[in-house]
Amino acid sequence: MRSVxxxxxxxxxxxxxxxxxxxxxxxRVAIEILEEPSRGIFGMxxxxxxxxxxxxxxxxxxFVHDFLGRVFKAMDLEVKMHSRTxxxxxxxxxxxxxxxxxxxRRGQTLDALQYIVNLAAGKATGEGGRITLDxxxxxxxxxxALVRLAKxxxxxxxRTGQRVVMEPMxxxxxxxxxxxxxxxxxxxxxxxxxxxxxxxIISAVRR
Amino acid sequence: xxxxLEIIVKALVDHPDQVEVKETEEGGSVTFELHVAPSxxxxxxGRQGRVVKAIRTVMKAAAIRDNKxxxxxxxx
Numbered sequence: 001m002r003s004v005x006x007x008x009x010x011x012x013x014x015x016x017x018x019x020x021x022x023x024x025x026x027x028r029v030a031i032e033i034l035e036e037p038s039r040g041i042f043g044m045x046x047x048x049x050x051x052x053x054x055x056x057x058x059x060x061x062x063f064v065h066d067f068l069g070r071v072f073k074a075m076d077l078e079v080k081m082h083s084r085t086x087x088x089x090x091x092x093x094x095x096x097x098x099x100x101x102x103x104x105r106r107g108q109t110l111d112a113l114q115y116i117v118n119l120a121a122g123k124a125t126g127e128g129g130r131i132t133l134d135x136x137x138x139x140x141x142x143x144x145a146l147v148r149l150a151k152x153x154x155x156x157x158x159r160t161g162q163r164v165v166m167e168p169m170x171x172x173x174x175x176x177x178x179x180x181x182x183x184x185x186x187x188x189x190x191x192x193x194x195x196x197x198x199x200x201i202i203s204a205v206r207r
Numbered sequence: 208x209x210x211x212l213e214i215i216v217k218a219l220v221d222h223p224d225q226v227e228v229k230e231t232e233e234g235g236s237v238t239f240e241l242h243v244a245p246s247x248x249x250x251x252x253g254r255q256g257r258v259v260k261a262i263r264t265v266m267k268a269a270a271i272r273d274n275k276x277x278x279x280x281x282x283x
Contacts, residue, residue: 067218074211075269101268112264119258120218 003055009037011050018054029054030126060125061090067120068092068133071113077102089130093137102135107142110135111170143176150180153202154187163203168193174200208269208277212239215262220247236276239266242283251281 004021008014015031022029037050061083072079079096094102103110114133121131134140153164166177177200178189189202209230217223222244229240243251252259263279270277 067214070214071211071265074208074214076272101271104264104268109264109268112261115257115261116215116219116265120215123219 003053005034005051005053007049007051009047009049011037011052014050014052015054018052022054022056024056029056057127058125060121060127060129060131061085063124064090064092064117064121064131067117067124068094075101089132091132091134094133094135099135103138107138107170110138111172142173146173146176147180150177150202154181154184157202157204158186161204161206163201166200166202168197168199170196171198174198177202208237208266208273209239211269212241212262212266212279215265216241216243216251219258220244220250222247235274236278237270239277239279241279241281243281245283248281248283 002022004018006014006018006021008017011033014037015026018031019026019029032053032055033050034053035048035051038046038048040047065081065083068081077096077099079094079099082093082095084091084093101109102113104112110133114131117133118131122128132139149166153166157164169177174191178191181187181189181202186205186207187202188205189200191198191200193199209228212228213226216226216228220226220243225242225244225247227242229242231238231240241251250258251262253261259279259281263277266277266279
């Protein structure tokens with residue numbers, strides 16, 4: 001993160017000095033006051049300039065582009081990245097040859113990288129908002145498969161009247177199952193167990 | 208691989224300048240000893256080790272190509 005220290009007879013003056021040094025508009029910096037200015041006696045004796053530190057707030061999307069670019073370079077992967085914003089969530093689609101390693105078994109590498117990216121971006125920009133990563137449409141396909149599976153298992157629960165216990169899944173995948181069935185009045189879903197063995201249970205609702 | 212570890216860890220800590228990685232290789236196994244500022248240890252490990260687990264998962268993926276086993280240990 002780029003940051004500078006600047007001085008001024010007033011805090012405002014120190015800020016505008018810092019902005020000149022950084023070459024960015026006011027809304028892109030975070031200001032920390034290091035020392036309040038004091039006017040001294042008779043405007044001269046003991047007068048002291050104020051000191052501030054101005055830090056450029058990074059744009060989240062740019063930060064992630066840059067961060068992932070360095071990560072993939074270090075992994076010797078050739079990728080193309082596209083990002084888009086969707087319901088306040090920044091989605092990165094990653095494409096390229098031999099990206100299976102980035103997905104990992106059941107997407108665990110992708111989940112791990114996504115977790116790290118969210119932590120790093122939150123720290124660098126101080127902004128909330130989720131970032132999701134997808135490699136070669138993996139998440140999209142997986143989500144579609146999960147929705148189909150959820151519907152099939154819901155049918156089974158209704159037919160047999162018994163609860164259906166699903167395989168252990170991560171939080172994101174469980175969420176997909178819950179959402180897929182939330183509008184079905186004939187079944188209810190909940191999660192049971194402890195991570196990483198937490199699983200969704202689908203039960204038929206007797207009406 | 209060492210670059211990758213440094214890039215990731217430096218993005219997570221408050222004192223990136225104090226991040227040091229020591230690499231030792233024995234047979235097909237690479238061990239990374241990670242040194243960070245004392246106040247950053249918790250950030251690198253995470254609640255219930257969640258962060259370090261994610262770091263290890265990504266490092267393992269990076270090691271597949273080199274056909275190596277990799278371990279990451281956090282030391283102060």
